[in-house]
Amino acid sequence: MCQSHSAMLRPKVSDDRRHLVLADGTPFFWLADTAWELFHRLNREEIEHYLTVRAEQGFNVIQAVALAEIDGIHDPNAYGERPLLEDDTSRLNEPYWAHVDWAIDRAAEHGLYIALLPTWGDKVNQTEWGVGPVLFDAKKARAFGKVVGRRYATKDNVIWVNGGDRVPGDKRDVWVALAEGLLEGDDTHERLMTFHPAGARSSAADFHDEDWLDMNMLQTGHNTLNYGYLKKMLLDTYHREPTKPVLDAEPNYENHPVDFNMLKGYFDEGHVRQSTYTTVFSGGCGVTYGCHAVWQMARDKHVPVNNPISHWHYSLGLPGARQMHHLKDLMLSLPFLELAPITDGPLPILATPDRKVVAVHTPEGEAIELADGGKAEWFDPATGGRQLATKEGGVFTPPSKGGRVKDWVLIVRN
Numbered sequence: 001m002c003q004s005h006s007a008m009l010r011p012k013v014s015d016d017r018r019h020l021v022l023a024d025g026t027p028f029f030w031l032a033d034t035a036w037e038l039f040h041r042l043n044r045e046e047i048e049h050y051l052t053v054r055a056e057q058g059f060n061v062i063q064a065v066a067l068a069e070i071d072g073i074h075d076p077n078a079y080g081e082r083p084l085l086e087d088d089t090s091r092l093n094e095p096y097w098a099h100v101d102w103a104i105d106r107a108a109e110h111g112l113y114i115a116l117l118p119t120w121g122d123k124v125n126q127t128e129w130g131v132g133p134v135l136f137d138a139k140k141a142r143a144f145g146k147v148v149g150r151r152y153a154t155k156d157n158v159i160w161v162n163g164g165d166r167v168p169g170d171k172r173d174v175w176v177a178l179a180e181g182l183l184e185g186d187d188t189h190e191r192l193m194t195f196h197p198a199g200a201r202s203s204a205a206d207f208h209d210e211d212w213l214d215m216n217m218l219q220t221g222h223n224t225l226n227y228g229y230l231k232k233m234l235l236d237t238y239h240r241e242p243t244k245p246v247l248d249a250e251p252n253y254e255n256h257p258v259d260f261n262m263l264k265g266y267f268d269e270g271h272v273r274q275s276t277y278t279t280v281f282s283g284g285c286g287v288t289y290g291c292h293a294v295w296q297m298a299r300d301k302h303v304p305v306n307n308p309i310s311h312w313h314y315s316l317g318l319p320g321a322r323q324m325h326h327l328k329d330l331m332l333s334l335p336f337l338e339l340a341p342i343t344d345g346p347l348p349i350l351a352t353p354d355r356k357v358v359a360v361h362t363p364e365g366e367a368i369e370l371a372d373g374g375k376a377e378w379f380d381p382a383t384g385g386r387q388l389a390t391k392e393g394g395v396f397t398p399p400s401k402g403g404r405v406k407d408w409v410l411i412v413r414n
Contacts, residue, residue, distance in 0.1 A: 032115060035063065040070070060328075063115040114155075117163070142181035167206075220250070222252050248288065252267040268404075346366075377410075382401075
């Protein structure tokens with residue numbers, strides 16, 4: 001079983017129920033990376049390298065799955081171990097789970113939280129993609145959740161993520177049972193729990209009124225470059241009652257084929273910035289980054305999923321991954337816990353209630369007409385650089401810069 005690591009403060013929902021804070025009240029901006037196959041495909045040396053790089057790049061959460069997506073039941077991990085004995089969810093294979101324990105402990109040493117999915121969705125519902133097998137009904141899910149919850153009850157860097165890229169449909173009771181089992185096992189009830197939904201969907205659609213759902217997740221997915229759609233999707237969940245924080249847990253991944261079709265091209269770092277900034281500036285309490293090669297830990301010995309461009313090890317250093325910390329740094333340089341979206345306009349805007357701070361994201365370098373006229377500056381999402389902003393005729397026009405993407409953030413302090 002795991003040994004306790006008490007150095008990390010657990011995140012929780014803020015008093016206004018719009019943001020996340022640490023246990024001592026410090027603002028917490030969720031900046032996650034997607035590593036679905038972390039426990040399943042990497043050995044300890046590789047995990048250590050991965051965690052080191054992501055921590056250095058400024059990420060603070062890693063999303064990973066215990067019963068992994070890519071044949072995670074029958075294809076053994078790097079040490080030849082499978083997670084279950086004879087596919088029995090009541091019989092955990094201890095060497096496999098000891099590897100998961102070790103990775104969670106190492107993440108804590110790097111100051112990283114693990115957003116832990118106990119299982120991927122194809123072990124509950126295999127009507128879509130995935131090889132399964134289907135292992136869970138409600139009774140088995142509750143029992144499994146209780147065992148996993150108890151196992152990690154002392155781990156301050158674990159965040160529960162129910163779900164796994166599936167529409168619940170007629171299996172909703174299974175996901176509810178899994179959540180209830182986790183709470184039975186982890187009976188401190190002082191740990192965040194959320195739900196990872198299917199593409200173009202919000203957890204609010206199926207579970208918003210559940211007490212165990214502390215915050216909502218979206219999966220805006222890998223199909224669209226329509227930033228108005230991303231804004232609307234975030235705001236639709238943001239305005240649900242009762243109030244709960246929300247974030248995009250699966251936007252377009254860097255180097256992922258657009259609309260799952262490599263003939264349409266691949267999402268690059270500019271697309272990643274545009275989508276992640278759009279949802280955060282629409283009220284997201286954070287955001288998750290993903291790279292198509294990294295989530296699956298792609299390499300020559302594995303059958304690739306949907307045409308990744310490169311090896312996972314190389315892809316850790318892609319531009320988008322290196323640039324993501326600028327978003328976290330920006331948000332924490334502002335009065336983050338006071339910011340709320342202003343929805344009456346085409347661009348994503350955040351402001352404090354007194355409008356002493358207004359921040360506008362312009363994904364395509366659109367000019368910004370803004371009545372506020374205090375000290376203004378431009379923030380470059382690609383570099384984190386700042387420069388003076390001036391208004392002419394009531395309009396702020398972003399500076400020109402090379403490259404396809406002309407994204408900027410305007411910050412006005414009145």
